[in-house]
Amino acid sequence: MVFEWTAPARIVFGRGAAADIGRRAAEIGRRVLFIRTGALPATGGTVEAARSALAAEGLEFLEAEVRGEPEVEAVDALTARVRPFEPEVILGLGGGSAIDTAKAVAGLLAGGGEVLDYLEVIGRGRPFSRPGVPVIAVPTTAGTGAEATRNAVLASRALGVKASLRGPALVPRLALVDPALTDTLPPAVTASTGLDALAQCLESYLALNARPWTDALALEGLNRAARSLVPAFRDGSVLEARDDMAVAALLSGICLANAGLGAVHGLAAALGGKFPIPHGVACGRVLPGVLSENIRAMIAGGAGRTVPAKCLRLAEVFLPARRGSEKTRMAALGDRLSAFVEELELPRLSAFGVTEADLPVLAEAAGRSSSIRQNPVALDEKTLIGILRAAL
Ligand SMILES: [Fe+2]
Structure with a gap:
């Protein structure tokens, strides 16, 4: 039998667990890239609470919003924009789109290059040779399981397909799952x-x-x-x-x-x-x-x-x-x-x-x-x- 086991290094699950976002981030680094879901009214309070939690720990953070499912070009542009900030930890808060974007940026910041260097099927499929920037994944939907996977699904509108970045470098360091964040989902x-x-x-x-x-x-x-x-x-x-x-x-x-x-x-x-x-x-x-x-x-x-x-x-x-x-x-x-x-x-x-x-x-x-x-x-x-x- 041959197998590998991939899972986040740590999983924290429970109602109220998201209140610890700031402390959990501070355990890993001081400069936080906060990648969050777009303007779903239901998650507005969650985003605000996360901001406050990061500020309460005195962390320096840069915020980026993800609207809709992540696309190849948008992820490359975001990576270029945040690289000078040199994040030590990436907080991905939202549905699969925000979390997958966080994982993709984490891999690209550490590995260098652009999405198509690594993308399966339509890219060059190169493996990530270095661990990604540590990711804390906080899902606000109960669906994709992106908080626990080692791939990030990206769409290429130009080619009309979706494909994955994949590798151990993309597995979140911490999956912080608070079901209360899903209570207001329509x-x-x-x-x-x-x-x-x-x-x-x-x-x-x-x-x-x-x-x-x-x-x-x-x-x-x-x-x-x-x-x-x-x-x-x-x-x-x-x-x-x-x-x-x-x-x-x-x-x-x-x-x-x-x-x-x-x-x-x-x-x-x-x-x-x-x-x-x-x-x-x-x-x-x-x-x-x-x-x-x-x-x-x-x-x-x-x-x-x-x-x-x-x-x-x-x-x-x-x-x-x-x-x-x-x-x-x-x-x-x-x-x-x-x-x-x-x-x-x-x-x-x-x-x-x-x-x-x-x-x-x-x-x-x-x-x-x-x-x-x-x-x-x-x-x-x-x-x-x-x-x-x-x-x-
Ligand atoms: Fe799926």
Whole structure:
């Protein structure tokens, strides 16, 4: 067996944990680059509190705002702007966009050069040869798990694709997860980000590179997301549901960093590169179709005995009432996930301008993505087009 284990050096989880941001930053350095989410009204108080916490410790800080998903050119420009400040610690506060930007800048400041030197798929794919500037990641959504991963997803609008910077240099030094920061998320953001976490747990559970220890964490995340995503969506003030989703998101990041993902994220990367679709919406919309196709192929005998056993375990999570044969329950999983997505009132892909004519190009791009390599079975282009069509 061959494996590596990647996770933040330290994880601090709990309601109120964010109050310690200043002290945690001061433990690492005095000059703080504070990369934060854009002007979501709900996070205004959080940003202000973080500023006060940094000031209370007497830290020197430079602030940068991230609006929307990070793009190659914007990250290069930001890195050039902050380099003279010589930050000793980078605080990334926000959703996946702010945290991934923090990680990307951390790697580039230490390693030199520009994004395309290191970017997978469309760049030169050079490894980072030095540890990045230490990052403290503070998520304000319960979704991407970016606080625990070693990659930063960047979009190239010029090429219409998303690709990752990747390497141990990008793993945050500290993941500071305070579920209270997610209490005011609007329902639509709760739904889409939560489905990202759920998809990440599910894909890493079935991924070719999954290991027993990632399976254990992925199942824990899936159980929490299965029981708490809909309640958190319906009533954001249910704190237990918010806490569950924050744990699920964190675990999903650890799992994807160590086991990989699959076709859901391959398709989501293709969709997100060409259309302004929130990542979690893209994941949620194609998830039922990918799961159904994976299960169909697994039942047909494409992936050894352990994978159907895992599908049965998934059926226990999502279809707890044990009715019908094993095959029937596995086959019903895709439909159950479909109903789950409908309960979350997720927009369809056509709402973002995706049409039938786009599907072949999207399927082809998904087939070239890094995520799809870990899918438990090979899905051909025709199958990927079918999955996209069902989500239009
Ligand atoms: Fe994701």
